[in-house]
Amino acid sequence: MASVVLSEPEKLYIVHGVQEDLRVDGRGCEDYRCAEVETDVVSNTSGSARVKLGHTDILVGVKAEMGTPKLEKPDEGYLEFFVDCSANATPEFEGRGGEELGTEIANTLYRVFSSESSVDLKSLCINPREHCWVLYVDVLLLECGGNLFDAISIAVKAALFNTRIPKVRVLEDEEGSKEIELSDDPYDCIRLNVDDVPCIVTLSKIGYRHVVDATLQEEACSLASLLISVTSKGALTSMKKVGKGSLDPESIFEMMETGKRVGKSLHIALQKILDEEESLGTSRQKVGFLG
Amino acid sequence: MAPPARYCVPGERLCSAEEATAGSGTYTRHGFIFSSLAGCLEKRSEDSGLPVVSVVRDAESQLLPDVGAVVTCKVCSINSRFAKVHILYVGSTPLKSTFRGTIRREDIRATEKDKVEVYKSFRPGDIVLAKVISLGDAQSNYLLSTAENELGVVVARSEAGVQMVPISWCEMQCPRTHTKDFRKVARVQPQFLQT
């Protein structure tokens, strides 16, 4: 992963700051950086979103394609995640360098979305055993500035909120052969209910405390972090320890409590932005990239 | 008969750090000494000060070449700038797998470094005593030096395939053909000569 090199005094400065609940950029331990969320940025997708969190910049595109349901779940559609670590983010990602991180993030997303309640997969089914919608969620890292997981999960949720899947009907003629008919009206589409889509909150252990939304510099000071996914109702759907270090049990319990609290307010803020964008409709002024 | 030896596993608390000093195979944390190996506990009291607590494994625990360690190595290739070697022994302990090292031209001897020529100092196949001066950086492997009287070639064979005899600090002679070859010869310390 993209990393910065810090000297010992620099690390000490950050650690002492965190101890005092005052971080290098003036935030408290439970504050996120200022985030920009914009949906519907790529017109060739079914849904897309771009999230800029500090210096982390993520673009997510969702494409809906028709496929066959998985054997174990004949009446459900499914999601496919792909994370592309482009060399724009850091030169280390050039060639196959970003592949490992990409699969790690994709695996984490699969785990986060493994819970049945997160997305109503049954609504993606067209006719059982034969056709369903497959949502290809492609994540692009445009810039890495720490806290990738949180930014990606916010972007995925925003993109899923923005996703519009065309309505189709299955017609059956008298011989029993089936035909799929696409609705004529381009605005006639299904929207996904994203109320239960979890967001990831990464809590990095720095010194004796933990912080949310660590910058690259803070990540360099942290040996271990806990990654938890929280729904808007405050339920935890997955958790994972990342990093080389270990955590003591009590601090894990504290981190989970903080994660739930922070995650809930994150969801509220995100939902507010998404609803606002939605209400503006086409009159919304598009900022686009580098705006 | 001696009391049965106490065996311990990594992470086992052995004693307080005030009662003893931590020896090999142990580490100290929060004022206690813990074992870091699965093996037999040993407590050696020294005349002065605290006893040393260490955990030993019967099998030689794997050593790694460390900065300052004297290693025995075999030259595998030379060029005008450096000689590449395989490290075979650290001190008197054989390594389970070989580690590659490099002796640069300027580290071959201590004086007249600019006049050193690698091919007049080492040849492939020589057994060399050297000291580890650095673990190397991202591009290189272990850096070794022979810039001491006690370091350098200890065993070398002539073109006739006979083991040569050192005749000076920079020459060796073949006992059969009497040809002389240049080498950076080590003056082997007498305590290492028992075989």
Place this chain on the structure above:
Amino acid sequence: MPLDHRRVRGPEESQPPELWAAAGEVPVEGEEGEDKDAAPRDPCDLRPLFARAGLLSQAEGSAYVELGGGTKVLCAAWGPREAAEPGAAAPAGTGRLLCEFRRAPFAGRGARWRPGSASEREAEREAAAALQEALEPAVRLARYPRARLAVSALLLQDGGSALAAAISAASLALADAGVEMYDLAVGCALCRSPGPAAAWMLQPGEPEERRAVARLTVALLPALNQVSAVLGGGQGSSPDAWVQALRLGLDGCHRLYPVLRQSLLRAARRRDATAAAAATAATA
């Protein structure tokens, strides 16, 4: 027409008939029924665990862990070796721990996994990464500058809680190889079956794990009381429920620790005894 022997004359994909049988409104009772009998078990129950260290002659360290119910994991560890590409990835001054996790083609229930298939490789790589994260805090990598340590876990049979068993076995193998470690890492798995009031169960078996709505694997360094791995997911529940699960899992780790410790002590004694025997034989 000449016959092309290289081509398999059949459909590219095949599907087990059970899937279609269920759709035909034929209730499959057999399996459910037999599971129900076994269902009321104490959630705090640990399955019997058998561990043995130092059984492979060629590897520097090895361990075998078996859980009652059929999970069998074999681990081998190799002590410090020269890093293949010097200095890559690892920060200066520390060694690298390479972990590998393989599943035997016949490990799982049901159809044979095709070895080397993309999904299989992916799953193995993910497990290997989890293994590495669980073990790294336990190993004193600073003692092995510029070297690499390797540990490979082979899952012979998957009867549930496989990753947890692999973590325990791998840490035993590393300790048996004489690698300096801060502590052993003990793994323990949990799962929660569907149902609103279902409790978390320790060390689920394969059928329980398959039906579970949430799974969790934890690894503990018991002497230091540090958690080195937490990996889980599934149906959402309140943090308190997860805290409870974690506590239960960590308690399970504490209870498993003596077994692993004993096996390691036994291996150390055995090794010393054989060495002593060899020494007396040599002098005689």
